[in-house]
Amino acid sequence: MQRNPSDSVAGYSRREFLRGVGKSSVAASVAGGLSAAGVLVDEALAAEPGAPIGPGEVSISLRINGAERTLSVEPRTTLLDALRNRLDVTGAKKVCDRATCGACTVLKDGRPIYSCTALAIDVVGSEITTVEGLGTPDRLSPVQSAFVHHDAQQCGFCTPGFVVACTALVNSHPAPSAEQVRLGLGGNLCRCGTYAGIKDAIVEAGRANANGKGGTP
DSSP states (O other), rough: OOOOGGGEETTEEEHHHHHHHHHHHHHHHHTTTBOOTOOOHHHHHHHHHOOOSSSSSSSEEEEETTTEEEEEEEEBBHHIIIIIISHHHHHHOOOSSSSSOOOEEEEETEEEEEETBBGGGGGGSSSEEEEGOOBBBBBBHHHHHHHHTTTTSSSSSSHHHHHHHHHHHHHHHOOOHHHHHHHHTTTTOOOOOHHHHHHHHHHHHHHHTTTTTSSOO
């Protein structure tokens, strides 16, 4: 087969030329402090303020349900994965893992967040409360008790997230209006459709909160 004149550059074939460029690029990357895989190896850079953390695991301390817990995580580990896989705190459920269903809702300094999109290293220094921190089987919180009373659960995957979100709602609005309920629980989904029971539970828990029993222990 006849070679196209454009397939050679200054006496080199196109294949030889591209192979040489590739080798040069890898060499330049390694010399500049990067491995061929792009992993930072320049210790001086890592010591600078604001330098990236990692890429390996780092030791952090999280305050979970009133207790300090020390663990090692890779910097991209979400709070949800840290809770479930490293600390065995499994109340928050991993369902959508895309911040759309609310099953992983926890409280960060009293405010509800999706733990599937919060990095564990970003909540260091905050107070994290999961559904386990709201009550126990022998001493249910007002919201948990109201969920049982009104049968506001079916399959249970969404229930912990709803309980946490409802707790935040009644703590800020003891007697929430329909609009406040809609906004407060708009980020939580129940595929079983137990919304009527959940609304009744909110009314009961809000009443208990207003009477001084508190939404959280």
